Amino acid sequence: MEIRKELKILGWMIVLFLAAFFLPVESTRFNTAVAATFDLVKWYAREHVILCLLPAFFIAGVISVFVSQAAVIKYFGAQAKKWVAYSVAAVSGTILAVCSCTILPLFTSIHRRGAGLGPAIAFLYSGPAINILAIILTARILGFEMGLARTIGAVAFSVIIGIAMSLIYHKEEKAKREEQMNIMVPPEKRPMWQTAFHFFTLVLILVFANWGRPASGDSQSLWYLLWANKWYITSVFAVMLAFSLIFILRINWLHVLGAVLVVALSAFVSSSPLIPMVAGVATLSLITLLDKNDEENRQWTLSTWDFAKQILPLLALGVIIAGFLLGSSHDNTKLAGIIPNEWISSLVGGNSLFSNLFASIVGAFMYFATLTEVPIIQGLLASGMGKGPALALLLAGPSLSLPNMLVIRGVIGTQKTIVYVTLVVVMATISGLIYGSL
Amino acid sequence: MVEIKIIGNNCPYCIKLEKLCREVVAENQIEATIEKITDLNEFGKYGVMLTPGLVVNGRLLTQGKLPLKHTLVHWLTNPQNPSK
Numbered sequence: 001m002e003i004r005k006e007l008k009i010l011g012w013m014i015v016l017f018l019a020a021f022f023l024p025v026e027s028t029r030f031n032t033a034v035a036a037t038f039d040l041v042k043w044y045a046r047e048h049v050i051l052c053l054l055p056a057f058f059i060a061g062v063i064s065v066f067v068s069q070a071a072v073i074k075y076f077g078a079q080a081k082k083w084v085a086y087s088v089a090a091v092s093g094t095i096l097a098v099c100s101c102t103i104l105p106l107f108t109s110i111h112r113r114g115a116g117l118g119p120a121i122a123f124l125y126s127g128p129a130i131n132i133l134a135i136i137l138t139a140r141i142l143g144f145e146m147g148l149a150r151t152i153g154a155v156a157f158s159v160i161i162g163i164a165m166s167l168i169y170h171k172e173e174k175a176k177r178e179e180q181m182n183i184m185v186p187p188e189k190r191p192m193w194q195t196a197f198h199f200f201t202l203v204l205i206l207v208f209a210n211w212g213r214p215a216s217g218d219s220q221s222l223w224y225l226l227w228a229n230k231w232y233i234t235s236v237f238a239v240m241l242a243f244s245l246i247f248i249l250r251i252n253w254l255h256v257l258g259a260v261l262v263v264a265l266s267a268f269v270s271s272s273p274l275i276p277m278v279a280g281v282a283t284l285s286l287i288t289l290l291d292k293n294d295e296e297n298r299q300w301t302l303s304t305w306d307f308a309k310q311i312l313p314l315l316a317l318g319v320i321i322a323g324f325l326l327g328s329s330h331d332n333t334k335l336a337g338i339i340p341n342e343w344i345s346s347l348v349g350g351n352s353l354f355s356n357l358f359a360s361i362v363g364a365f366m367y368f369a370t371l372t373e374v375p376i377i378q379g380l381l382a383s384g385m386g387k388g389p390a391l392a393l394l395l396a397g398p399s400l401s402l403p404n405m406l407v408i409r410g411v412i413g414t415q416k417t418i419v420y421v422t423l424v425v426v427m428a429t430i431s432g433l434i435y436g437s438l
Numbered sequence: 439m440v441e442i443k444i445i446g447n448n449c450p451y452c453i454k455l456e457k458l459c460r461e462v463v464a465e466n467q468i469e470a471t472i473e474k475i476t477d478l479n480e481f482g483k484y485g486v487m488l489t490p491g492l493v494v495n496g497r498l499l500t501q502g503k504l505p506l507k508h509t510l511v512h513w514l515t516n517p518q519n520p521s522k
Contacts (some may be wrong), residue, residue, distance in 0.1 A: 069503075070488065073487045073488060077485065088518070101489070105446070105487070105489045106487050109481055112479070113482040125471070299504075411478060
């Protein structure tokens with residue numbers, strides 16, 4: 001018997017016992033927070049998983065399997081024109097950063113052997129902030145306006161911060177240039193427009209399936225018309241997806257037809273749009289997995305599955321923690337969390353310089369697992385956070401964290417890391433101030 | 439003797455690529471050394487920008503993607519002429 005191991009078990013028992021012994025079940029505050037946790041978890045499960053997250057994972061899968069990422073990285077070579085390198089660095093996060101683990105290696109290579117410090121920093125900053133899953137979820141839960149502000153802010157500031165860094169260190173940049181990188185680009189398997197067609201069909205299905213309800217009383221605008229007909233529009237894109245599966249991915253047309261029939265049938269039988277969406281996801285997975293023509297089709301669904309496995313548990317945990325600490329508020333429900341609202345509104349309420357600066361600094365040091373920033377900010381907004389500080393947190397948060405600062409430091413040194421972090425914090429604060437006063 | 443280097447830190451596909459290489463090597467009884475390069479600062483030396491990268495006998499064969507198994511079998515059994 002190992003004493004150490006047994007003591008560890010005993011330790012855990014004591015901790016759990018004390019937690020149970022002092023469980024504050026009499027406290028209303030605690031009980032409301034527990035209720036809020038369940039409520040928020042249920043709301044996410046009902047509103048966001050099937051229509052939003054599942055298709056989003058398939059989109060991320062398309063990016064990682066069908067889109068040639070090597071074709072993008074050639075713009076990061078040492079020979080690339082500066083403005084090209086900056087613009088590509090600022091937006092390519094959407095297709096390169098589907099997994100945050102690709103960002104640091106790519107950053108290192110761009111810095112060491114590619115286009116240099118400026119574009120490398122631009123990519124490092126914008127990559128995590130504009131990854132496609134993050135944009136989709138931000139726009140869906142925090143509102144279209146916030147999604148747009150996040151995307152524009154990330155792209156604009158990545159370029160500004162990149163240029164600022166390269167100006168500060170331009171002497172050093174001139175000194176290197178000896179080692180250059182030769183980047184091999186594998187030939188494209190199919191024309192670009194075909195991949196793009198397949199990709200945008202999926203994106204449009206996602207967009208229309210999640211088209212938001214217009215403000216009450218609005219029954220004339222284009223927005224309302226699109227909303228009223230959203231399931232017809234989604235169906236049209238679903239048919240386009242079927243064509244794409246047959247003619248672009250070259251999946252056996254009998255299989256696709258079978259899948260279409262199953263989905264159509266489920267749509268006629270059930271009144272809820274969730275059933276045909278689930279049927280669609282299930283049959284799509286099945287026909288791609290059974291496909292014999294092209295191994296890549298199978299890989300598409302497998303990598304979609306990888307994303308789901310990586311992201312769903314963390315997101316679920318994020319929702320649980322956000323619900324408990326910050327409460328649940330959506331539609332007409334409003335349940336408080338364990339943290340009093342006054343604390344939050346006194347720290348990050350309104351749109352003061354302090355609120356924005358505080359949100360930026362906390363965001364810069366705290367680690368957010370992929371996408372968890374969204375439920376956390378949703379909770380903070382409901383507990384009294386101003387929209388300026390929320391944007392500041394979104395802009396400083398996902399790109400920076402203490403662990404990733406340490407890795408960056410290993411690549412570019414302490415001094416440059418401090419300058420970079422300071423620039424991000426200052427920029428995020430300023431953009432929060434501007435957005436909050438709009 | 440085939441010298442295989444897998445370039446990547448701990449991204450999920452890097453771990454998978456290593457596993458897949460070991461699998462292929464074992465199944466086809468290839469005489470090989472498998473080395474994993476995890477230091478970010480070394481990646482550039484091999485020309486790797488996107489992880490995972492696969493270097494066989496000093497040649498970078500793929501990066502940023504998990505190769506299909508039959509492609510990998512082909513590469514590792516014909517290390518002299520890996521082009522498909």
